[in-house]
Amino acid sequence: MDFEQFQAAxxxxLQRLVDSLFLGREVVERLDAIVQAELxxxxxxxxxxxxxxxPGAYDRQRLCDQINSALAAHxxxxxxxxxE
Known part of the structure; x- marks a missing residue:
């Protein structure tokens, strides 16, 4: 059975979230990402x-890998x- 994938509104x-987190920063904490997502x-x-x-500190690539992994799992x- 072929399930058609749709793009949500x-x-x-999430890309905008990542971009905003790394404006002028090389490393962010998980809590920074959670708070920014809420804001x-x-x-x-x-x-x-x-x-x-x-929990932990993340550079951009590592945070993206974690987020993409969670997206793939769901x-x-x-x-x-x-x-990215």
Whole structure:
């Protein structure tokens, strides 16, 4: 059975989150990402993805890998977009 993937209205919001987190910074904490996601009023699914990132400090590539991994585990990459 072929399931058609659709883009949610919030497609790309996670990329905007990552871009905003790394303005002028090389490393961010998980808590920074959670707080920024709340401030940006991301929808509940996207906040859940950010909350799945394990505690710690992240450079951009490592944070993107964690977020993309969580998106893939939920099958949401096509719906919400991946990050880089």
């Amino acid at each position: 919030s497609y790309g919001d 940006m009023d991301l929808d509940a699914d996207l906040q859940e993805i950010v909350e799945l990132v394990p 099958g949401w990459g096509g719906t919400y977009g991946t990050v």
